[in-house]
Amino acid sequence: MSEAATHNAHDDHHDHGPAKGLLRWVFTTNHKDIGTLYLIFSLIMLFVGGAMALVIRAELFEPGLQFVNPDFFNQMTTMHALIMIFGMIMPAFVGFANWMVPMMIGAPDMALPRLNNWSFWILPFAGTLLLSTLFMEGGAPASGWTLYPPLSLQTGNALPYAIFAIHLLGFSSIMGAINIIVTIMNMRAPTMSLLKMPLFVWTWLITAYLLIAVMPVLAGGVTMLLTDAFFGTSFFQAAGGGDPVLFQHIFWFFGHPEVYIIILPAFGIVSQIIPTFSRKPLFGHDSMVYATASIAFLSFIVWAHHMFTVGMPLAGQLFFMLSTMLIAVPTGVKVFNWTATMWKGSLSFETPMLFALAFLFLFTIGGFSGLMLAIVPADFQYHDSYFVVAHFHYVLVPGALFGAIGGAYYWLPKWTGYMYDETLGKWHFWLTTFFVNLTFFPQHFVGLAGMPRRIPDYAVQFADFNAISSVGAFGFGFSQLLFVYIIIKCVRGGQKATAQVWDGADGLEWTVPSPAPYHTFEEAPIVK
Amino acid sequence: MxxxxxxxxxxxxxxxxxxxxxxxxxxxxxxxxxxxxxxGIGQRTGVPTADVVVEQPSDRTVTVEFVATLNQYAPWEFRPAVQSMEVQLGKLYDTTYFAQNLTEQTLIGRAVPSVAPGTASKYFKKTECFCFTEQEFAGDEGRDMGLVFSVDPALPSHIDRLTLSYTFFADRTEVAQANSST
Incomplete structure (x- = not known):
């Protein structure tokens, strides 16, 4: 995507463009360069984590042990989750924020550009540190991404490396979040009041606050694991008077807001895409802002629904059940607002819109299975089954990931100056959507029938659905190679994009030329 | 700007x-x-109950089951003397658990109690328990360890069965030494 910068030669800006050579990418403090780096990093990690998922699905294609031993299987489930969450989806959305937030609010750059460079360049090192645990004595962490003790304390040499990697990834996220908040609060064009901000900016503002509030709690929790393992403390060691359940509380106090950290930016992207291709303003803009804020607040008081089976008092179960169900209200507001935006709109179905629509349908399915899991008596049946796996993959893959892919198609012409290949984009969409459902929908059935998660082998009655699921996973994985091809093709050339790109697009980022010049909005724009 | x-x-x-x-x-x-x-939930039952007042024993009885647990690598033999007891509420009972050190070294053990259902744990009163203190065992030593308890008559009426479970841990540093020297 470096072409984005080199093609701005025709632009008559008085100042210099990017530096020459590869070191430009190391020293850059330009928000567009750093956004590009984040997006490329997350795309690479999508394939690293995806390869691990395919190891899992290959092993589960038939009952019995075929390819990997159970311990390596558990390492794959653990690393797949850690890579996908901390290495892929979170950096992807930070990349979108870097590229788009300054352009959407009429700011020349991020508020703290050097910090921005540092936030990104921690990531490749942290990712390498995490992946290096695969080659260590005793293997990578195999206790699941939740790292519950006492099991996680039995990890071999990998434990401190994995924990330091999580510390670094958290450090990077917190610095990125601080940067985004300061940019939004301090650098907006003077005429852009808070409620005039586009919804993507709003969802990121709230996400950034969530990040600052909970990533340090995770850092504290894993630090306690570290001292339990190596410095003789007993936070979670029952032998010394500690309690393993305490870790679950600390972890999910982080973990539940974390799921909204992952999905809120996707909500923001979809809230930009749907109005554009409906050629109508977003229905209920302010109610969307309040709904997002409500979801963020509620995310702090529902964490124990991840651990209903630990034996909590009835009052606790009722509280966490009801507060969890309450989240369906603001989420419903958002879904209905998106639907109402399309009502009587002049719809067209370019690739970004297709991904946004699939997001709307499939995320809602994931939301409903989440409601089922919120019901305490039912949860005792579903807990730790494949139904849970189906639920969170529906909200994360056709939810968060579709939001990111849709956003990439939506803004690619702005980044590169060229239209992507619409025919190939549609192929990518239909293949991805077909295979994602083929992968995850059958997992609902095997889960309800009693197949536990995180096992390399299973009873024969689950064989057919697992075979279907594995076929879907390979189809889904290879379809993403098409995505890479489309991006490369678009970066190299194609039909020239106009400044507005989409005829229904509205917002400051569509007032600058395509590709966006290296420096934008050095003079603050006037917002209507 | x-x-x-x-x-x-x-x-x-x-x-x-x-x-x-x-x-x-x-x-x-x-x-x-x-x-x-x-x-009263969680593992907070490892301390003596200060306010044990032996009231008039009530007619109601419940079953108390005794469970002994060892983690995978713990070098102990550990079991309750009886599997279960029929217990009259408000009355003091005593029983024992047997533990034996299976290594040649002196080991310090610690029993961590847990009562199920968790909501009943505050009604389960222990006046004397081997879990209140660390237990030192010479190499190969085995002995019975005492427990004196009563169940509060205020126990909610829907509970008719309690499980008292102990997990027996060895002091971690001692185990490390024992493992490395064997």
């Missing part, structure tokens, strides 16, 4: 917020202890 309302101190405030939340993670540890003390 800053807007008029730009806040120069915002980055600093956000750093302070992040540091405060790091501290809050650790604050959850004592908060959890307090919460468990109030509700």
């Amino acid at each position: 800053n807007t008029p309302q730009a806040d120069r101190w915002l980055p600093g405030k956000l750093v302070v917020l992040a540091l405060a939340m790091f501290g809050f993670g650790f604050l959850l540890v004592p908060l959890y202890q307090v919460f468990c003390d109030i509700t």
Whole structure:
């Protein structure tokens, strides 16, 4: 995507463009360069984590042990989750924020550009540190991404490396979040009041606050694991008077807001895409802002629904059940607002819109299975089954990931100056959507029938659905190679994009030329 | 380019917020202890019950089951003397658990109790228990360890069966030494 910068030669800006050579990418403090780096990093990690998922699905294609031993299987489930969450989806959305937030609010750059460079360049090192645990004595962490003790304390040499990697990834996220908040609060064009901000900016503002509030709690929790393992403390060691359940509380106090950290930016992207291709303003803009804020607040008081089976008092179960169900209200507001935006709109179905629509349908399915899991008596049946796996993959893959892919198609012409290949984009969409459902929908059935998660082998009655699921996973994985091809093709050339790109697009980022010049909005724009 | 309302101190405030939340993670540890003390859940049953008043034993009886658990690599033999007892509420009972050190070294053991259902744990009163103190065992030594308990007559009427479970741990550093020398 470096072409984005080199093609701005025709632009008559008085100042210099990017530096020459590869070191430009190391020293850059330009928000567009750093956004590009984040997006490329997350795309690479999508394939690293995806390869691990395919190891899992290959092993589960038939009952019995075929390819990997159970311990390596558990390492794959653990690393797949850690890579996908901390290495892929979170950096992807930070990349979108870097590229788009300054352009959407009429700011020349991020508020703290050097910090921005540092936030990104921690990531490749942290990712390498995490992946290096695969080659260590005793293997990578195999206790699941939740790292519950006492099991996680039995990890071999990998434990401190994995924990330091999580510390670094958290450090990077917190610095990125601080940067985004300061940019939004301090650098907006003077005429852009808070409620005039586009919804993507709003969802990121709230996400950034969530990040600052909970990533340090995770850092504290894993630090306690570290001292339990190596410095003789007993936070979670029952032998010394500690309690393993305490870790679950600390972890999910982080973990539940974390799921909204992952999905809120996707909500923001979809809230930009749907109005554009409906050629109508977003229905209920302010109610969307309040709904997002409500979801963020509620995310702090529902964490124990991840651990209903630990034996909590009835009052606790009722509280966490009801507060969890309450989240369906603001989420419903958002879904209905998106639907109402399309009502009587002049719809067209370019690739970004297709991904946004699939997001709307499939995320809602994931939301409903989440409601089922919120019901305490039912949860005792579903807990730790494949139904849970189906639920969170529906909200994360056709939810968060579709939001990111849709956003990439939506803004690619702005980044590169060229239209992507619409025919190939549609192929990518239909293949991805077909295979994602083929992968995850059958997992609902095997889960309800009693197949536990995180096992390399299973009873024969689950064989057919697992075979279907594995076929879907390979189809889904290879379809993403098409995505890479489309991006490369678009970066190299194609039909020239106009400044507005989409005829229904509205917002400051569509007032600058395509590709966006290296420096934008050095003079603050006037917002209507 | 800053807007008029730009806040120069915002980055600093956000750093302070992040540091405060790091501290809050650790604050959850004592908060959890307090919460468990109030509700009587979790593993907070390893201390003597101060207010044991032996009232008139009631006619109601419940079954108390005794469970002994060892983690995978614990070098102990550990079992209750009886599997279960029929217990009259408000009356004192005593029983024993047997433990034996299976290594040649002196080991210090510690029993961590847990009562199920968790909501019943505050009605389960232990006046004497081997779990209150560390238990030192010479190499190969085995002995019975005593337990004196009663069940509070205020126990909710829907509970007719209690399980008292002990997990027996060896002091971790001692186990490490024992394992490395064998």
